[in-house]
Amino acid sequence: MVQSSILGFPRIGANRELKKATEAYWAGKLSQQDLLNEGKRLRLEHWKIQKAAGIDVIPSNDFAFYDQVLSQIQLFGVVPERYTKYNLDPIDEYFAMGRGLQRPAADGKPAVDVPALEMVKWFDSNYHYVKPTLQDNQVFKLAANPKPVVEFLEAKEAGITTRPVLLGPVSFLHLGKADRDQSIDPISALDDLLPLYVDLLKQLKDAGAETVQIDEPILVFDLPAKVKAAFKPAYEKLGSVGSKIVLATYFGDIVHNIDVLDSLKSLYALHIDLVRNPEQLETVISALGPQQILSAGVVDGRNIWKTNFKKAIEIVESAIQKLGKDRVLVASSSSLLHTPHTLTSEKKLDPEIADWFSFAHEKTVEIATIAKAVTEGPASVREALEANAKSMQARASSKRTNDQAVKERQSNVTQEMHNRKSEFPARIAAQQKRLNLPLFPTTTIGSFPQTKEIRIQRNKFTKGEITAEEYEKFIEKEIQDVIQVQDELGLDVYVHGEPERNDMVQYFGERLNGYAFTTNGWVQSYGSRCVRPPIVVGDISRPAAMTVKESKYAASISKKPMKGMLTGPITCLRWSFPRDDVHQSVQAQQLALALRDEVVDLEKAGVYVIQVDEPALREGLPLRTGTERTNYLKWAVDSFRLSTAGVEDGTQIHSHFCYSEFQDFFYAIAALDADVLSIENSKSDAKLLKVFVDEAYPRHIGPGVYDIHSPRVPSEQEIHDRIQEMLAFLKPEQLWIDPDCGLKTRQWKETKAALTNMVNAAKSFRAQYVK
Known part of the structure; x- marks a missing residue:
């Protein structure tokens, strides 16, 4: 038997x-x-x-x-x-x-x-x-x-x-x-x-x-x-x-x-x-x-x-x-x-x-x-x-699995579409002229706390209990409040806080053709954190802009540069349930083309800092070295570059990686050609930073100065010590100061306290280095 x-x-x-x-x-x-x-x-x-x-x-x-x-x-x-x-x-x-x-x-x-x-x-x-x-x-x-x-x-x-x-x-x-x-x-x-x-x-x-x-x-x-x-x-x-x-x-x-x-x-x-x-x-x-x-x-x-x-x-x-x-x-x-x-x-x-x-x-x-x-x-x-x-x-x-228009567009992708117009030195000069950022610029990774009130209003809108106009006004008020908080904190590059977003992949999947969604398809990610992965059921395309309205509004009322926030093609793929009938490289390229359109539209709307997060890049890496790993990194990097390379030199592309032990494939991280990388480093004892020295990495880095997955508030001295440790590996002009991930799961009290200490620590180094 x-x-x-x-x-x-x-x-x-x-x-x-x-x-x-x-x-x-x-x-x-x-x-x-x-x-x-x-x-x-x-x-x-x-x-x-x-x-x-x-x-x-x-x-x-x-x-x-x-x-x-x-x-x-x-x-x-x-x-x-x-x-x-x-x-x-x-x-x-x-x-x-x-x-x-x-x-x-x-x-x-x-x-x-x-x-x-x-x-x-x-x-x-x-x-x-x-x-x-x-x-x-x-x-x-x-x-x-x-x-x-x-x-x-x-x-x-x-x-x-x-x-x-x-x-x-x-x-x-x-x-x-x-x-x-x-x-x-x-x-x-x-x-x-x-x-x-x-x-x-x-x-x-x-x-x-x-x-x-x-x-x-x-x-x-x-x-x-x-x-x-x-x-x-x-x-x-x-x-x-x-x-x-x-x-x-x-x-x-x-x-x-x-x-x-x-x-x-x-x-x-x-x-x-x-x-x-x-x-x-x-x-x-x-x-x-x-x-x-x-x-x-x-x-x-x-x-x-x-x-x-x-x-x-x-x-x-x-x-x-x-x-x-x-x-x-x-x-x-x-x-x-x-x-x-x-x-x-x-x-x-x-x-x-x-x-x-x-x-x-x-x-x-x-x-x-x-x-x-x-x-x-x-x-x-x-x-x-x-x-x-x-x-x-x-x-x-x-017929829901196949879209001929998507397949046609993929067939017309060229190698040139994966490259920015200029190399990093020219780009960073144009970006600095446009953005006028100080030494040790401070920012956050994207999301701010998703309060009970946000969840209630989103649920009401989903159930049809409030109108689209009422919900939009609520979201605009949340964005206003988040910008005011950032004004008070003294951050240098703002985010709009993402109050309208349920999940960093689901939100985009809901606005793309080719996805399906569950109501209760929850899966544990860590601890009590559960996610509801979208499901890729067919060829993927973007029927309309996904984030431009909120980011454009936030930029219009902000005193500082506003950062547009997108989830990268590999993360959208890896944090979904992918198709098992089409190779993942095909699905990733379809996502990249959809995101490329969004990146270009954000730039046209006056958003000149755009973060395309790829925390799942490491996760998708084949577990063994060899041809499979080499091939994966090629199409994964190509997908990211295809999504981000359509903008002008003066638009700054950021990307974020968390839990990324990427020492063994750092060449691929460098090949992404992002202007600024932010990484999880708060629990990693600075072990990730040595690779940036060994590889003479030329672009900017935000190593993450405190752990957002914990409710504890790091002291200003603790963050100061961490920055000092980072400067043993990085040049002052390379270093951005930020938390190690988004703040969606945190409470406002601890968030404000931690960011206050972070900004004060950054200012102390700025005073030390700028004479």
Whole structure:
């Protein structure tokens, strides 16, 4: 019998209940016990959904209040002393590591002021994980009542036997880093960490866990020799417990690390991603031990398109022919964390388009259906197979997917269209003459706080409860208020605050042909932050201007240069659910042409600073070096340049990157030819700045002087020290002073306080350098 399994389920709830509960707890409106109870309720609800769908192997410990890696950091005691010294409750310590904590002394408790740990993208997804941060001579300690055991027993009590999920020891360490001012190589701590895994596996076995899923996703990377060598001793030690270990990989192929499998023959099963890399199947099967089971990830855990049953069944049957039915599992390609909860919540989707989609709940049914088809034969699920084939055909033949005018325009793109009129020295001279900016110019990344009132008015407009004229007047008043705040703060380049925008990709998608949108298709990005990715369903074009009206109005009432704000083509693509029937380079070029029209129109409207954000450029980078990566960077850079190169020299092009560890492909960042780059550097210990020196980067840079993902307010001295650190790498004339990301998720009180300190720190350096 072929069993069905998934690697993980979305944790936020069908209606974002987890987000609402955690934010209520942070605001002091929900008790700690009520928060914990809500987490338990959601876990039970999600296990029942999977069981009802017919899933045989259901995961546990895939739940987290903030991030699963952060949960494991706390599980193994990898908590820096700056958090433990306050003797916080475990849940508060957990959140302090994830989002920072700034709290005055009260009720006999000392004041707390601690920043968050570094947070970066999870492989090439838009999910963010908290980096394990190790100390020299790191001491590990397994938590009492370990979370994986507690949650396994919760499910067991409800009559559901689950497969606990752990991030493997090699991946946990390799994805971590040495703490600031520490020199430890994380993988060197493996021998000290393994006994805790052994202890945990023993506790899980004693609790009744028959199998344990251990994720080692770094096997899709090009690994250093010492990291590859770590797998053999690690899994020999873990295997000694006698648990049935399912080693899971995803987001790529493992053929280049196939030699690692030779030392892992004792493992019960191996999971591979056959959506991203189906061609690895034959090689992996050949490398399996004589009794090892293959978990075949044939249902996409990263996208929302229905699974093509015919293709998926062919892949599974190919594996069965080699291994037999008892040695094959049908599974999701990865955790379903990256997909929305359920399609049944979408009451407003066009039925034609809705028929093409499958969210997490629906994917559980797909997995069970495929498993039944290969176990009992196609006749057992004939109705489902016929409906699926009909959906596949309908999508392929739909006129909504093809626009001949878009294809024609793409065919006429020339190389010259990717180049600015002049090189940077001529451009910056023209820009300085037009903008007249001071040394150490200050600005923000784009958005200002999205208040409750903004959300209420937007919701009223969406529901038709207020007129377009009433909503426009409200937005204009918000823009006026934001400009007044910037006047008071003394910033040098203004933004209009983006009060009219719901999301930096959704807003543009709603104004482009070729997109579709959900009502409740929420996906966790980090912590309580959820996004509702648009869906690219067809060829993309811009029917009308998207941002010109608001930016033009803001510029007309501003004393300082106004910055137009756009989301770049790669980010629009990566933060959407892209088509799976057309190469992503084609979709990116279509987006670039639409944005090019918008950039030119902004310039015509008198907006001479235009920021085209590309925070997802790093995210889209193929996980391995080689031809695929080179090709990606070529078309990604071309897309950005195509979108920005249509303006005159005196118009300044900015771009923003957050969580961009781009040292290994810096040449592509330079090739974007943006006049000003702003980057996330507040959590990165200035490590990103050295590359600008090594590569003699000639253009301007805003490295981000404080972390906006935390509610804590940095002091003026803290920002001053950070700027001083930056000047060790950058020339004064290169340096812009800004936060490390947009301020949409922050509150006004903390925003004004932080920006006041930022502007004052910039002014102190300006006074020092301008005599």
